[in-house]
Amino acid sequence: MGLFSKFKNIFKKEEKEDLEAFDKGLEKSRKEFVNKIGILNNKYKKVSPEYFDELEEILIMSDIGVNTVMDFIDKLKKRVKKENIINSEDLKEVIIDEMFIIYVNNEIVVNKINYSDSGPTVILFVGVNGVGKTTTIGKIANKLTKEGKKVLLIAGDTFRAGAIEQLKEWGLRTNSKVVYGESKDPSSVVYDGLMIAKDESYDVVLIDTAGRLQNKVNLMNELDKINKVIGKLIPNAPHETLLVIDATTGQNGISQAKSFKEITNITGIVLTKLDGTAKGGIVLAIKESVNIPVKFVGLGEKEEDLRVFDIEKYIYGLFKDM
Numbered sequence: 311m312g313l314f315s316k317f318k319n320i321f322k323k324e325e326k327e328d329l330e331a332f333d334k335g336l337e338k339s340r341k342e343f344v345n346k347i348g349i350l351n352n353k354y355k356k357v358s359p360e361y362f363d364e365l366e367e368i369l370i371m372s373d374i375g376v377n378t379v380m381d382f383i384d385k386l387k388k389r390v391k392k393e394n395i396i397n398s399e400d401l402k403e404v405i406i407d408e409m410f411i412i413y414v415n416n417e418i419v420v421n422k423i424n425y426s427d428s429g430p431t432v433i434l435f436v437g438v439n440g441v442g443k444t445t446t447i448g449k450i451a452n453k454l455t456k457e458g459k460k461v462l463l464i465a466g467d468t469f470r471a472g473a474i475e476q477l478k479e480w481g482l483r484t485n486s487k488v489v490y491g492e493s494k495d496p497s498s499v500v501y502d503g504l505m506i507a508k509d510e511s512y513d514v515v516l517i518d519t520a521g522r523l524q525n526k527v528n529l530m531n532e533l534d535k536i537n538k539v540i541g542k543l544i545p546n547a548p549h550e551t552l553l554v555i556d557a558t559t560g561q562n563g564i565s566q567a568k569s570f571k572e573i574t575n576i577t578g579i580v581l582t583k584l585d586g587t588a589k590g591g592i593v594l595a596i597k598e599s600v601n602i603p604v605k606f607v608g609l610g611e612k613e614e615d616l617r618v619f620d621i622e623k624y625i626y627g628l629f630k631d632m
């Protein structure tokens with residue numbers, strides 16, 4: 311019986327479905343992690359310096375940042391001493407416990423979207439090509455329209471061939487209006503879209519952008535321009551700037567987060583394709599290296615596979631078989 315058999319029952323009924331999505335989406339990571347810990351615990355029945363060396367290696371391989379791993383191992387060693395833990399099996403519960411502590415780290419974890427009190431809420435999506443920006447916008451539009459919100463999509467990626475078509479598809483599927491302009495400047499498309507959003511009282515505006523990071527200065531200038539237009543038309547907007555990162559790119563994704571943090575004000579991260587990696591520890595690495603809250607996670611390709619990030623469900627998904 312796993313450590314989480316009791317834990318599962320404390321989730322409310324409406325959260326069960328969410329829990330299953332995390333469970334399924336983190337399967338690869340969990341198998342990898344739980345297997346390795348199982349092998350380790352068989353090799354070393356007792357906790358020893360060699361045990362910790364190998365545990366450290368396993369954690370680093372799962373893409374948890376190196377510094378976080380070092381701190382983590384230090385804390386485990388202290389607890390082993392203090393609580394007089396001898397058997398490696400008894401350390402499992404402490405490992406899970408300390409994982410929560412790293413993420414929460416005495417701060418309130420803000421994963422809620424900052425909705426505007428009046429007028430449209432504007433959410434800008436940024437990130438390099440192929441990470442899943444347009445797909446994420448479609449999935450969020452799906453979620454919001456189901457909640458009864460009036461959603462407008464703006465095709466600010468006027469660069470990538472097919473980007474407009476892709477967004478239009480999502481518009482049809484989610485019954486959301488799409489504003490676009492071929493061969494137009496992105497900020498002028500954003501301008502047109504926001505005028506419509508105001509005139510026609512939309513609740514939420516989701517803005518897609520192009521992610522050419524080859525030239526940081528260009529990208530920065532473009533985002534600045536877009537932000538100026540948004541701020542002029544809707545005070546205090548954008549209410550969120552979400553950076554989309556592909557979990558399967560590991561440390562590369564972390565460097566993207568660092569770069570984007572330097573050029574614009576990122577309020578949250580969407581971590582896509584967690585289902586496609588065995589290195590789900592990247593959530594903790596993001597915490598360590600950029601300290602921006604993960605607000606959504608992509609746990610599969612289907613519309614309902616995008617979920618609001620929840621640390622408890624995430625830890626459950628990673629360790630429930632342990």
Ligand SMILES: Nc1nc2c(ncn2[C@@H]2O[C@H](COP(=O)(O)OP(=O)(O)O)[C@@H](O)[C@H]2O)c(=O)[nH]1
Binds near residue numbers: 440554585
């Ligand atoms: N497995 C999986 N695939 C995803 C997820 N999110 C996006 N994708 C896929 O990633 C690819 C690129 O997505 P796209 O939205 O076009 O990226 P963009 O260039 O950033 O707009 C598409 O094939 C998506 O179906 C996810 O959470 N899980």
Ligand SMILES: [Mg+2]
Binds near residue numbers: 445467470473
């Ligand atoms: Mg796109």
